[in-house]
Amino acid sequence: MTDRITLDHGSGGKASHDLLTSVFLTVFDNPTLAAMEDSALIAIGRERLAFTTDSYVVDPIFFPGGNIGDLAVNGTINDLAMRGATPLYISVGMIIEEGFPIADLQKIVATMGKAAKRAAVKIVAGDTKVVPAGKADKIFINTSGIGVIAAGVDIAAANGRAGDKILLSGTMADHGVTILCQREELAISGGFASDTAPLHDLIAAMLTAAPAAIRVLRDPTRGGVATTLKELAVASGHGIVIEEATLPVRDDVRGACELLGLDPLYLANEGKLLAFVAPEAADRLLDCLRRHPLGAEAAIIGELVADHPGQVAMKTMIGGRRRLDMLHGQSLPRIC
Amino acid sequence: MTDRITLDHGSGGKASHDLLTSVFLTVFDNPTLAAMEDSALIAIGRERLAFTTDSYVVDPIFFPGGNIGDLAVNGTINDLAMRGATPLYISVGMIIEEGFPIADLQKIVATMGKAAKRAAVKIVAGDTKVVPAGKADKIFINTSGIGVIAAGVDIAAANGRAGDKILLSGTMADHGVTILCQREELAISGGFASDTAPLHDLIAAMLTAAPAAIRVLRDPTRGGVATTLKELAVASGHGIVIEEATLPVRDDVRGACELLGLDPLYLANEGKLLAFVAPEAADRLLDCLRRHPLGAEAAIIGELVADHPGQVAMKTMIGGRRRLDMLHGQSLPRIC
Numbered sequence: 001m002t003d004r005i006t007l008d009h010g011s012g013g014k015a016s017h018d019l020l021t022s023v024f025l026t027v028f029d030n031p032t033l034a035a036m037e038d039s040a041l042i043a044i045g046r047e048r049l050a051f052t053t054d055s056y057v058v059d060p061i062f063f064p065g066g067n068i069g070d071l072a073v074n075g076t077i078n079d080l081a082m083r084g085a086t087p088l089y090i091s092v093g094m095i096i097e098e099g100f101p102i103a104d105l106q107k108i109v110a111t112m113g114k115a116a117k118r119a120a121v122k123i124v125a126g127d128t129k130v131v132p133a134g135k136a137d138k139i140f141i142n143t144s145g146i147g148v149i150a151a152g153v154d155i156a157a158a159n160g161r162a163g164d165k166i167l168l169s170g171t172m173a174d175h176g177v178t179i180l181c182q183r184e185e186l187a188i189s190g191g192f193a194s195d196t197a198p199l200h201d202l203i204a205a206m207l208t209a210a211p212a213a214i215r216v217l218r219d220p221t222r223g224g225v226a227t228t229l230k231e232l233a234v235a236s237g238h239g240i241v242i243e244e245a246t247l248p249v250r251d252d253v254r255g256a257c258e259l260l261g262l263d264p265l266y267l268a269n270e271g272k273l274l275a276f277v278a279p280e281a282a283d284r285l286l287d288c289l290r291r292h293p294l295g296a297e298a299a300i301i302g303e304l305v306a307d308h309p310g311q312v313a314m315k316t317m318i319g320g321r322r323r324l325d326m327l328h329g330q331s332l333p334r335i336c
Numbered sequence: 337m338t339d340r341i342t343l344d345h346g347s348g349g350k351a352s353h354d355l356l357t358s359v360f361l362t363v364f365d366n367p368t369l370a371a372m373e374d375s376a377l378i379a380i381g382r383e384r385l386a387f388t389t390d391s392y393v394v395d396p397i398f399f400p401g402g403n404i405g406d407l408a409v410n411g412t413i414n415d416l417a418m419r420g421a422t423p424l425y426i427s428v429g430m431i432i433e434e435g436f437p438i439a440d441l442q443k444i445v446a447t448m449g450k451a452a453k454r455a456a457v458k459i460v461a462g463d464t465k466v467v468p469a470g471k472a473d474k475i476f477i478n479t480s481g482i483g484v485i486a487a488g489v490d491i492a493a494a495n496g497r498a499g500d501k502i503l504l505s506g507t508m509a510d511h512g513v514t515i516l517c518q519r520e521e522l523a524i525s526g527g528f529a530s531d532t533a534p535l536h537d538l539i540a541a542m543l544t545a546a547p548a549a550i551r552v553l554r555d556p557t558r559g560g561v562a563t564t565l566k567e568l569a570v571a572s573g574h575g576i577v578i579e580e581a582t583l584p585v586r587d588d589v590r591g592a593c594e595l596l597g598l599d600p601l602y603l604a605n606e607g608k609l610l611a612f613v614a615p616e617a618a619d620r621l622l623d624c625l626r627r628h629p630l631g632a633e634a635a636i637i638g639e640l641v642a643d644h645p646g647q648v649a650m651k652t653m654i655g656g657r658r659r660l661d662m663l664h665g666q667s668l669p670r671i672c
Contacts, residue, residue, distance in 0.1 A: 005436040010466025019464065023442055027449035028428075028459040040460035042425050044484055045383045053427035053480055054463045057472075089378050091389035092364075093478045095431070098669075100341040106359055113363035123364040124376035125480075128355065129393045130346025132669055136393075137471040142429045144389055144461075144480035148380055333434075333468055 012222025012268075013327025017231070036235065037156060038079040038218060041149070048151075050085035052076060053144040059334040061108070061138055063182045065175075065193030068141055069108035071270060071336060073115035073123075074198045075221070076145040081200035082217045082273070084155040084207060085147030090116060091125035093142035098133045108139065119198040121145070153207065159215040160236030162306040165282035167275040169202065169295045170195070171248045172225050176267025177256045179335050184260075190252030197271030202294045206275065209288040213281030219273050221336055226265040226324040228274060229312045236276070240312040242302030242324075266327045268335045276304060348558025348604075349663025353567070372571065373492060374415040374554060377485070384487075386421035388412055389480040395670040397444070397474055399518045401511075401529030404477055405444035407606060407672060409451035409459075410534045411557070412481040417536035418553045418609070420491040420543060421483030426452060427461035429478035434469045444475065455534040457481070489543065495551040496572030498642040501618035503611040505538065505631045506531070507584045508561050512603025513592045515671050520596075526588030533607030538630045542611070545624040549617030554610050558672055562601040562660040564610060565648045572612070576648040578638030578660075602663045604671045612640060 008015035025034055032040045039050035054075050061068040073090060080087040092112065096105070116123050174195040181190075199219065206214055216236065220228035225247075233240045249257075249264045257264050271294060277285050282300055289295030312324040344351035361370055368376045375386035390411050397404040409426060416423040428448065432441070452459050510531040517526075535555065542550055552572065556564035561583075569576045585593075585600050593600050607630060613621050618636055625631030648660040 003438050005432050005434060005438060005441065005466055007434050007466055007468060010432070010464060016464065019438075020462075023438065023445055024462060024464075027445050028452070028462070029449075030458050030460065032458065032460040033462065040425070040427075042460060042482070044385065044424065044482070045381065047381045047383055049380065049482075051425055051427060051461055051482060053429045053461050053478065055429040055431050055465050055478060057431055057465045057467050059471075088380065089376070089387055091376075091387060091480050093389045093391040093429075093480070095391050095393055095476055096341050096346070098341060098343050102339050102341060102355075102359065105341065109359055109363045113365075116364070122366050122368065124366065124368040124378060125387055125389050126356075126360060126364070126369065127390045128346060128352065128360075129391050129476075130341055130343055130669065131393050131473065132343060134470075135395075135473040135670075136476070137467065140431055140465075140472070140476070142389065142391060142463075142478035142480075144427050144429070144478075146378070146380075146385075146387060146482065333466065334471075 007333045008329060011327055011332060013227050017326060038082040041083060048149040050080045050083040050147040050149055052079040053142065054079060055140060055142040056336060057140050057334050058179060058336050060182050063194055064178055066196040067108055067111055068139060069112040070115040071196045072141040072143040073112050074196050075270065076143040077119050077121060077198040077200055078219045080145050080147035081203045082219055083149060084153040085149045087119060087121045087145055087147040087200055089124050089146045090121050091144045092123055093127045095129050095131060095136055095140040097136045097138055098130055100138055119200060155214060155217050157216050157232050157235035160238050160276045160304050162238055162304050163279050164215055164276040164304040165279050165300050166242065166302045167277060167286060167289065168299055168301045169273045169289050170297045171250050172269060173249060173253050173257060173264035173267035175270040176335055177253050180260060181256055190256055192250055192253050195269060195271035197294055199273050199294065202292050205288055205292055206285055210281040210285055213278035214275060216276035217273055220269050222268050223327040224266040224268060227326045230324060230326045233312050234310045237309050238304040239308035240302060241305055242314050244314050244316045246299050246301045248297045248299050270336065343669045344665060347663055347668060349563050353662060374418040375421065377419060384485040386416045386419040386483040386485055388415040389478065390415060391476060391478040392672055393476050393670050394515060394672050396518050399530055400514055402532040403444055403447055404475060405448040406451040407532045408477040408479040409448050410532050411606065412479040413455050413457060413534040413536055414555045416481050416483035417539045418555055419485060420489040421485045423455060423457045423481055423483040423536050425460050425482045426457050427480045428459055429463045431465050431467060431472055431476040433472045433474055434466055436474055455536060491550060491553050493552055493568050493571035496574050496612045496640050498574055498640050499615050500551060500612040500640040501615050501636050502638045503613060503622060503625065504635055504637045505609045505625050506633045507586050508605060509585060509589050509593060509600035509603035511606040512671055513589050516596060517592060526592055528586055528589050531605060531607035533630055535609050535630065538628050541624055541628055542621055546617040546621055549614035550611060552612035556605050556608060556610055558604050559663040560602040560604060563662045566660060566662045569648050570646045573645050574640040575644035576638060577641055578650050580650050580652045582635050582637045584633045584635050
C-alpha cells in the first residue's frame with residue numbers, strides 16, 4: 001500500500017476495500033461494521049433498526065436527472081432499503097465553500113425536501129460548516145439515516161445460497177456516464193440522465209410479492225455492478241455467474257461508454273438494485289419489478305453457484321468467459 | 337442577506353442562525369428539526385431515541401489536547417448526551433484530500449477508536465470519499481449518532497423556568513483559544529489545550545443526583561457560552577442574567593484572549609456543558625459536577641428570569657450591565 005491517499009481509495013473498488021480493511025476495520029473492531037453492509041443493523045429495545053451514512057462530493061453538483069441534494073437523500077434511503085428497512089429519519093451535514101451562491105443552496109435544499117417528501121422520510125437533524133474559499137469545492141453533503149426493519153425480514157449479503165437467481169432492476173451506468181459526460185463537457189448527444197431514485201418502494205413491493213424469497217439486496221453505486229457482485233460473492237461465500245447478453249444497458253449509454261473507453265459494468269448507478277432471490281420466486285419477482293416504474297427494464301442476469309466461491313464469471317456474448325474483479329486502478333473521482 | 341455564503345454563516349452565531357431559519361427550516365418543515373436542539377428526539381416503537389449529526393472541518397487537524405478524530409466522536413456523544421440520551425452508535429463519514437498521509441489517517445482513526453471505547457459507543461457505519469488535491473483541505477469528518485433516552489428523562493431548551501439556576505461545568509474558551517493559537521502559530525506560552533471530552537458520564541451522574549431537576553442541557557461549542565445562552569433564552573422564552581465574576585476562565589486562556597483581541601464568552605468549548613436546573617437542586621448538582629473530573633471547576637453563573645424574555649444580560653465586574661447577543665460578524669472559521 002502506498003503511504004498517501006490516492007483517488008483510487010475513493011473509487012469504491014479494490015483500493016477502497018483494502019483501505020477499509022487495513023485502516024478502519026482493525027481499529028473500529030465490531031461485527032456490525034465488519035459485516036460491511038450498506039447499513040448497520042442495530043437492536044434498540046425491541047426494535048431492529050438500520051443505520052447508515054454517506055458523504056456526497058459529486059462534481060458537477062447539478063446534472064441531468066438531479067443534483068447533489070436528491071442524490072444524497074435517495075442514496076441514504078437506498079442504503080437503508082437494502083436491508084429491507086423502511087426509511088424514517090435522515091440527517092443532513094453540509095460543508096460549504098465560502099462564496100457559494102445562496103440561490104444554488106436553496107435549489108439544492110428544495111430538491112432534498114422534495115426527495116424526502118416523496119419517500120415520506122423526515123429530515124430531523126442538520127449541521128452546516130463553512131470553509132474558506134479554496135478549502136473545499138463548492139459543497140459536500142453527508143446524509144445519515146435510520147430505518148426500521150419489520151419482524152421476519154432478514155436481508156444480508158451472507159444469506160445468498162447456491163442456485164439463487166440474480167436480478168438487476170434496470171439499465172446499468174446511467175448515473176456514471178451522465179456525470180462523466182457533464183464533467184468532460186463532452187457533446188455526446190443522448191437522452192440519458194442520472195437514475196437517482198429512492199428504491200424503498202420497489203423493495204416494499206418485492207417483500208409483499210415473495211417475502212421469504214429475497215435473500216440479498218445491494219445497490220451497485222461506486223464501482224458499478226461488477227464491483228458489487230464481486231463484494232457479494234466474497235460476502236456470501238459463493239461463486240457468481242452472469243450472462244453478458246442479459247445485462248440491460250441503454251444504447252446511447254453504451255455508445256457514450258465506448259467513446260469514453262469505459263465499461264458500463266464498472267460505472268455507478270444511483271437508482272438500481274441487485275437482488276439474490278430463491279430460484280422458485282425469481283420469475284414472480286422479475287414480474288413484480290417490471291410492473292414498477294423504477295424496475296421496468298429489470299432482468300435476471302445470472303445466479304449463485306457452489307463453484308469458484310468469491311469469484312464472478314461472465315459468459316460473454318461471443319461464447320467466452322470473463323472473470324470480473326473489483327474496479328481496479330481506474331480513477332473516476334467524485335462520481336457520487 | 338448577502339447572496340453568497342460567507343464564513344460568518346459557519347460561525348455558529350447570528351448569520352448561521354439566520355441561514356438555518358431562512359433556507360433550511362422553510363423547506364425541511366417539521367417540528368423535530370424546528371426545535372433546533374443538539375439532537376432530534378425521535379420515537380420508534382416504544383423507544384425514544386436521540387439522533388444527531390455534525391461535520392468537523394477543524395484546522396489544524398492535530399492540536400494540543402486532541403485531533404479532528406476524537407473531537408468528532410466526542411462532539412457527537414455530547415450532542416446526544418445534551419438530551420439526556422445514552423450514546424450507543426456512531427457513524428463516520430470521511431472526505432479525504434488526495435495525497436493525505438495514510439499515517440495521519442491511521443493516527444486519527446486510532447484516536448476515534450479510543451474515544452468511542454472510552455464512551456462505550458460503537459462505530460457501526462462508515463463511508464470514505466476521496467477528492468482530488470486542492471478540492472478539500474486535508475480531511476473533513478462527519479459523525480452522526482444514535483442514543484436512547486430513558487423513561488422519564490425530559491431535557492429540552494423549552495423546559496427552562498424562571499428561577500432556574502444556570503450551571504457551567506468548567507472553564508470557558510479552552511478549545512477555541514487552543515485552535516486559534518495553533519493556527520496563527522502564536523508563541524503564546526500557556527499550558528492550555530482543547531477540552532475535547534465526552535460529557536455523557538457527567539450527565540449520568542447529574543441525572544442520578546437529581547433526575548427531575550435538570551431541565552435544559554447544552555454544550556456551548558461554536559459561538560461559545562454567550563451565543564448558546566442567547567439561543568436558550570429565545571428557546572425557553574425567558575430572560576437570562578449571568579454574573580461576570582462567576583465565569584470560570586483559566587488565567588493563561590484569558591491572557592491569550594486579550595492578546596488575540598477575543599472574548600472568551602464567544603470562543604468554542606468542546607468539553608463543557610450549560611445546565612438549567614431547579615433552584616432547590618442547584619447546590620447538590622454543583623457539588624455533583626465538582627466531584628467529577630470533567631466538572632472540577634464548575635460554577636453557578638446565573639439564573640433564568642421572567643424579565644426581558646429572549647435576552648441575556650451580564651452583570652459586569654465593575655457593576656454595570658452588558659447585553660450579550662449571538663456571535664456577530666466575527667469570523668472564526670474552522671474552529672471545530
